[in-house]
Amino acid sequence: MYSIFKATKDLVRKIDSFIDLVGESVLHFEEGLKLYLAGSETEFNERLVIIKNAESRADELRQHIEAQLYVQTLIPESRGDVLDLLEQMDEIIDFSKSIMLDFCVEKPEIPQELHERLKKLTEIAVDSTQALVQSARSFFYDVNTVKDHLHKVKFFENESDYVSEKAKRELFELDIPLERKLHIKHFITSIDSISDVAEDISNRLAIAAMKRIV
Numbered sequence: 664m665y666s667i668f669k670a671t672k673d674l675v676r677k678i679d680s681f682i683d684l685v686g687e688s689v690l691h692f693e694e695g696l697k698l699y700l701a702g703s704e705t706e707f708n709e710r711l712v713i714i715k716n717a718e719s720r721a722d723e724l725r726q727h728i729e730a731q732l733y734v735q736t737l738i739p740e741s742r743g744d745v746l747d748l749l750e751q752m753d754e755i756i757d758f759s760k761s762i763m764l765d766f767c768v769e770k771p772e773i774p775q776e777l778h779e780r781l782k783k784l785t786e787i788a789v790d791s792t793q794a795l796v797q798s799a800r801s802f803f804y805d806v807n808t809v810k811d812h813l814h815k816v817k818f819f820e821n822e823s824d825y826v827s828e829k830a831k832r833e834l835f836e837l838d839i840p841l842e843r844k845l846h847i848k849h850f851i852t853s854i855d856s857i858s859d860v861a862e863d864i865s866n867r868l869a870i871a872a873m874k875r876i877v
Contacts, residue, residue, distance in 0.1 A: 674731050678749075678803060681724045685752050686796040688717045689789045689857070692759040696785045696854075699766050700778050711767055714760045721756050725749050744871040745803075751864045752799060755792055758860060762853045771846050774837055780830040781854065787826060788857035791819035795861045798868055809872040816858075816865040823858035827851055 695710035728749060732742050773781060794815035801808040830851050834844055 674728065675803075677724050677728050677731070679800075681721055681728065681749060682752070682796055682799055684717045684721045684724070685755055685799075686793055688714050688721075688756040688759050689792045691717070692763060693785045693789045695763055696766075697782060700773060700781065707763075708767065711760070711763045714756065714763055718756045718760050721753050725753055744874065748799065748802065748864070748868060748871065751867065752795070755795075755857065755860060755864075758857060762850070762857075765850070765853065769846070771850055772843065773847060773850075774834075774839065776837065777830060777834060777847070780826065780833065781851070784823060784826045784830060784851065784854050787819050787823045788854055788861075791816050791823065791858040791861040794819060795865055795868075798865060802868060802872055806872050809868065813865045813869055816861050820858040820862040823855050827855035 691710045691713050695707050695714070698707040698710060729746055732745065794812050798809050798812040798816070801812060831848060834847055834851070837844070
């Protein structure tokens with residue numbers, strides 16, 4: 664096992680906490696969507712607050728990690744890749760919060776016929792992100808196992824595209840006004856994009872991992 668850390672336990676703890684926040688945020692996003700579809704507005708808003716707090720905490724942790732890497736001159740050969748990875752993963756929290764906020768502000772009326780499709784699409788987004796989280800941990804602790812999880816990210820991204828297309832086809836077959844269809848389509852596309860973001864990060868992570876193995 665080759666760990667990137669010859670560093671302090673404090674830095675390890677901070678990076679672990681940061682990765683935890685990414686994984687937990689999309690889980691709160693999934694629960695938030697279920698609550699929205701169930702009409703539980705108060706509980707939905709509580710999940711939104713949780714994600715906002717996670718975003719703030721992740722930004723704070725990332726700044727502390729960056730400062731520690733430079734001040735203590737730790738892992739200079741991999742520092743750029745580490746900071747780039749953390750910044751990109753932070754975007755997953757930001758994106759989840761942004762979608763939740765759009766639901767809160769715009770209040771789209773999702774037809775009952777699409778509820779299960781959206782729940783499934785969100786579940787796949789979570790799966791793709793969790794696979795990415797596992798890969799990121801491997802990058803820091805055992806770089807040789809990164810690829811064991813990255814293929815799952817690609818699998819879930821393909822699944823997300825499939826479910827998203829099905830949802831859009833079903834949406835446009837419904838007898839509702841076109842403007843309402845276009846409004847709902849925006850949210851389907853946004854949820855699907857979480858898996859796209861996870862795949863983009865996984866591609867960069869694969870390159871960073873290869874650089875360390877060589």
